[in-house]
Amino acid sequence: MCVIAALGIAGLAGCSSPTSTAPASTTAPAAAATDADKQWTMPNKNQSATRYSAVSEINTENVKNLKVAWSFSTGVLRGHEGEPLVVGNTMFVHTPFPNIVYALDLSKEGAPVKWKYVPKQDPAVIPIACCDTVNRGVTYANGKIFLNQLDTNTVALDAETGKELWKVKQGDYKQGQTVTSAPMVIKDKVISGISGGEFGVRGFVTANDINTGKQIWRMYSTGPEAEVGFPGSVETWKGEEWKRGGGTTWGWYSYDPELDLFYYGTGNPGSWNPDQRPGDNKYSMTIFARNPDTGKAAWAYQKTPHDAWDYDGINENVLVDVNVNGQMRKVLVNFDRNGFSYMLDRKTGELLQANPFVHVNWAKGVDLKTGKPIEDPEKRTSATKNTKDICPSAMGGKNQQPVSYSPRTGFFYVPTNNLCMDYEGVQVKYQAGQPYVGAIVVSKPGPGGNRGEFIAWDPSAGKKVWGIKEELSAWGGALSTAGDVVFYGTMEGWLKAVHAKTGDVLWKFKTPSGIIGNPMTYVGPDGKQYIAVLSGVGGWSGIGVAADMSLEDPTAGLGAIGAFKDLANFSNQGGVLTVFSLP
Amino acid sequence: LVCLTLACPGIVFGQAKPLRVCSDPENMPFSNQKLEGFENRIASLMAKELGTTVSYVWWGQRRGFIRNTMNATLQEGRCDVVIGVPEGYDLVSTTPPYYRSTYVFVYPKGKGISVKSLDDPSLKKLKIGVHLLGDDYTNPPPVHELSKRGVVDNVVGFNTFYSAENPPSTIIDAVASGKVNLAIVWGPIAGYYAARQKVPLELVPVPSGQGDLPFAFNISMGVKKGDEALKARVDNVRRQRSAEITAILKEYGVPLMDAGRTHTK
Numbered sequence: 001m002c003v004i005a006a007l008g009i010a011g012l013a014g015c016s017s018p019t020s021t022a023p024a025s026t027t028a029p030a031a032a033a034t035d036a037d038k039q040w041t042m043p044n045k046n047q048s049a050t051r052y053s054a055v056s057e058i059n060t061e062n063v064k065n066l067k068v069a070w071s072f073s074t075g076v077l078r079g080h081e082g083e084p085l086v087v088g089n090t091m092f093v094h095t096p097f098p099n100i101v102y103a104l105d106l107s108k109e110g111a112p113v114k115w116k117y118v119p120k121q122d123p124a125v126i127p128i129a130c131c132d133t134v135n136r137g138v139t140y141a142n143g144k145i146f147l148n149q150l151d152t153n154t155v156a157l158d159a160e161t162g163k164e165l166w167k168v169k170q171g172d173y174k175q176g177q178t179v180t181s182a183p184m185v186i187k188d189k190v191i192s193g194i195s196g197g198e199f200g201v202r203g204f205v206t207a208n209d210i211n212t213g214k215q216i217w218r219m220y221s222t223g224p225e226a227e228v229g230f231p232g233s234v235e236t237w238k239g240e241e242w243k244r245g246g247g248t249t250w251g252w253y254s255y256d257p258e259l260d261l262f263y264y265g266t267g268n269p270g271s272w273n274p275d276q277r278p279g280d281n282k283y284s285m286t287i288f289a290r291n292p293d294t295g296k297a298a299w300a301y302q303k304t305p306h307d308a309w310d311y312d313g314i315n316e317n318v319l320v321d322v323n324v325n326g327q328m329r330k331v332l333v334n335f336d337r338n339g340f341s342y343m344l345d346r347k348t349g350e351l352l353q354a355n356p357f358v359h360v361n362w363a364k365g366v367d368l369k370t371g372k373p374i375e376d377p378e379k380r381t382s383a384t385k386n387t388k389d390i391c392p393s394a395m396g397g398k399n400q401q402p403v404s405y406s407p408r409t410g411f412f413y414v415p416t417n418n419l420c421m422d423y424e425g426v427q428v429k430y431q432a433g434q435p436y437v438g439a440i441v442v443s444k445p446g447p448g449g450n451r452g453e454f455i456a457w458d459p460s461a462g463k464k465v466w467g468i469k470e471e472l473s474a475w476g477g478a479l480s481t482a483g484d485v486v487f488y489g490t491m492e493g494w495l496k497a498v499h500a501k502t503g504d505v506l507w508k509f510k511t512p513s514g515i516i517g518n519p520m521t522y523v524g525p526d527g528k529q530y531i532a533v534l535s536g537v538g539g540w541s542g543i544g545v546a547a548d549m550s551l552e553d554p555t556a557g558l559g560a561i562g563a564f565k566d567l568a569n570f571s572n573q574g575g576v577l578t579v580f581s582l583p
Numbered sequence: 584l585v586c587l588t589l590a591c592p593g594i595v596f597g598q599a600k601p602l603r604v605c606s607d608p609e610n611m612p613f614s615n616q617k618l619e620g621f622e623n624r625i626a627s628l629m630a631k632e633l634g635t636t637v638s639y640v641w642w643g644q645r646r647g648f649i650r651n652t653m654n655a656t657l658q659e660g661r662c663d664v665v666i667g668v669p670e671g672y673d674l675v676s677t678t679p680p681y682y683r684s685t686y687v688f689v690y691p692k693g694k695g696i697s698v699k700s701l702d703d704p705s706l707k708k709l710k711i712g713v714h715l716l717g718d719d720y721t722n723p724p725p726v727h728e729l730s731k732r733g734v735v736d737n738v739v740g741f742n743t744f745y746s747a748e749n750p751p752s753t754i755i756d757a758v759a760s761g762k763v764n765l766a767i768v769w770g771p772i773a774g775y776y777a778a779r780q781k782v783p784l785e786l787v788p789v790p791s792g793q794g795d796l797p798f799a800f801n802i803s804m805g806v807k808k809g810d811e812a813l814k815a816r817v818d819n820v821r822r823q824r825s826a827e828i829t830a831i832l833k834e835y836g837v838p839l840m841d842a843g844r845t846h847t848k
Contacts, residue, residue: 077656124608124643126647126651127642127643127645127646127647127648127651128643172746174744174745174746175742175744175746175749176717176742176744198646198717198718198719199715199717199742199744200715200717200740200742238735238736239736239737239739241740244715244740244742268719270715271715271716271717271718271719271720271722271740272715272720272722272740273720273721273722273726273727273730274720275727275730275731275735276722276726276727276729276730276735276738278735308720310719310720381720383720383721383722383727383730384727384728384731384796394719427673428669428670428671428672428800429669429672429718429721430644430668430669430672431644431645431646431716431717431718431743432607432610432644432645432714432716432743432745433607433610433613433644433667433769433771433772434714434716434723434743434769434772435668435669435672435769435800435802436716436721436722436723436724437724437796437797438718438721439720439721441719573656
């Protein structure tokens with residue numbers, strides 16, 4: 001199978017040996033890693049977002065010998081999502097607010113700091129961020145590092161010097177707009193999103209010229225065709241409520257250069273309760289396929305119409321070629337918060353498969369003809385009634401932590417949550433001087449009691465192949481390699497290396513704090529393969545530890561405290577990059 | 584009564600630690616950085632009684648407010664007391680309430696509107712302004728009760744992210760200018776801004792029907808959980824100075840309900 005990744009920066013190495021996808025027994029021989037493979041220049045490794053590296057020095061036999069090569073404190077306490085980049089001999093490390101960027105010189109012993117960029121941001125932006133002050137990383141293109149700051153500024157830095165080349169404000173944090181996601185460069189444009197759906201922020205994506213910062217286009221998730229780049233939104237809202245329609249864009253991007261389409265997901269509909277926004281509320285909870293030059297959408301598929309659970313549909317769309325009923329198809333695969341794994345034809349948006357990858361009970365399935373979920377009305381929430389045992393919880397079957405796909409095994413490697421929730425409209429709450437009685441959301445472990453599981457998923461069969469149960473949620477991303485080793489981090493702080501085919505745990509190391517970031521790999525100037533990961537617990541799941549929240553309140557942090565009240569027994573806060581290699 | 588510094592427990596003469604108040608920098612009539620709000624006034628009164636001064640920790644009062652102020656990670660960032668929270672608000676430890684207010688209907692006087700209940704059939708036709716709280720699908724209780732009654736299409740949301748372009752008065756300004764026919768607003772906000780309009784506005788408490796969510800709430804002061812000593816001192820001032828506190832609330836036009844309760848323990 002040829003992964004589209006190969007058409008991107010990785011060159012054609014990954015495509016040399018087409019195989020069928022389904023059985024774990026078909027294995028392509030490891031192609032020699034190209035120079036592009038040795039680096040890691042964008043958040044999810046390549047434009048297909050596979051997080052697969054063709055580097056194979058570290059393999060299933062020798063990974064047990066992996067040792068810490070060096071480590072680096074980011075100096076920031078809050079939750080560290082995303083991953084560092086490596087371009088040539090330089091590593092770029094980002095932090096949560098205040099969104100520092102460090103350039104580390106890999107050619108020198110101990111990787112000293114080459115430059116450090118500290119943006120000036122008003123601390124008043126901190127309380128606007130919903131779920132900790134995270135940032136999911138920077139991206140690189142044409143000698144520049146691109147950073148999205150929490151206060152919505154997109155910044156281009158000279159990768160060599162750290163000098164600010166341009167800075168563009170995308171939104172206004174005083175209106176609830178923030179940015180936590182990583183940008184993506186497509187051709188000569190940098191694409192950025194926006195966060196703040198819970199405040200009714202109307203989601204959009206923006207393309208800016210990578211050289212000048214000039215805005216090329218902006219397209220919204222909701223509203224008239226001219227502003228969405230696709231018809232059919234306005235009529236799914238009452239009145240003008242699409243103006244506060246949500247559908248924010250805080251996830252990841254992928255790009256198919258052959259079809260010249262990029263893909264991303266939109267979040268939950270605005271701040272009204274579901275009864276107050278009848279209709280499908282398009283295009284919240286939607287996978288968009290857009291042309292990067294015009295912003296116009298080729299298609300849009302809504303996963304959760306008329307959301308009542310906060311199944312914020314921003315998860316990444318991974319571009320792979322998969323055997324579907326005996327036919328190779330160019331598809332995208334999306335493991336959504338709502339618990340379903342979607343497979344769509346990425347040219348047409350045709351829904352090919354939608355299977356639950358975790359325990360799901362809000363819907364019995366998805367009608368492949370209409371694309372609509374077959375809901376259980378008992379599990380639909382309302383502000384005026386209690387709804388118990390909804391699975392998955394608002395935190396999702398999977399949250400923002402990106403999956404990996406190995407063309408060698410044909411499997412996806414998916415960090416999942418095993419969480420369910422209760423909605424109860426009893427608790428007195430308070431905001432902007434106004435008391436009210438809110439639905440409290442209590443997240444709790446799902447069936448089996450473990451709060452997470454790291455699984456291998458066969459996309460052709462649409463089934464789980466193996467799983468490693470985790471005590472806490474698997475909130476960090478995945479990395480797969482040509483050495484058939486898959487890496488992922490746990491909220492306790494373990495970085496684990498597992499066998500790509502069997503799921504056997506081959507090695508693990510306890511990092512200083514819980515891991516909600518994503519492991520990456522590169523080849524250093526010395527020719528050795530390194531594995532790097534940011535630890536530093538926080539994010540939504542770890543907000544209790546990151547923000548020192550009261551553990552007596554199970555509903556704090558939108559139910560995260562209830563689900564993770566014992567996290568402090570495992571992990572304290574603090575951002576550290578740990579880098580590993582073979583001795 | 585002026586509290587002599589020496590008589591105040593826990594305070595060393597000449598070195599009284601300031602009373603650290605967690606407060607919203609831009610949310611009149613409650614508080615602002617110019618100290619114009621009624622909560623600023625009550626904070627000053629309290630500090631004076633405790634023989635000290637007020638120092639503020641400013642933070643937008645929305646999700647994460649207590650987390651980032653009273654419970655802040657760094658000791659230096661913390662504050663001791665919130666002047667207004669609902670009684671029983673479980674992120675803090677609350678004193679007995681010092682006032683009770685209610686959500687109210689706000690509409691122009693003498694313009695043919697006389698809504699007194701959420702069951703009034705005219706609510707299906709009037710353009711109704713309400714606040715959007717920005718708390719995942721949860722909004723003021725009358726808004727949920729309107730949707731239960733099928734009043735949906737004619738409801739307009741107002742953002743509570745305040746700024747120069749969107750001051751807290753926006754929703755009441757919209758009633759006065761006719762942008763909406765009627766608004767349903769929390770009492771203290773309605774009372775303060777209605778009194779500042781050129782056209783006379785009617786404020787009518789929203790009655791709770793059977794099975795409805797509550798629309799009236801008791802408001803207390805809050806301290807960090809477990810800080811019973813400070814709570815006792817704060818509550819002492821609340822009781823001793825209740826007449827002055829009530830006078831401040833009345834000066835700001837806060838619709839007070841069940842006045843007897845504001846003076847009980």
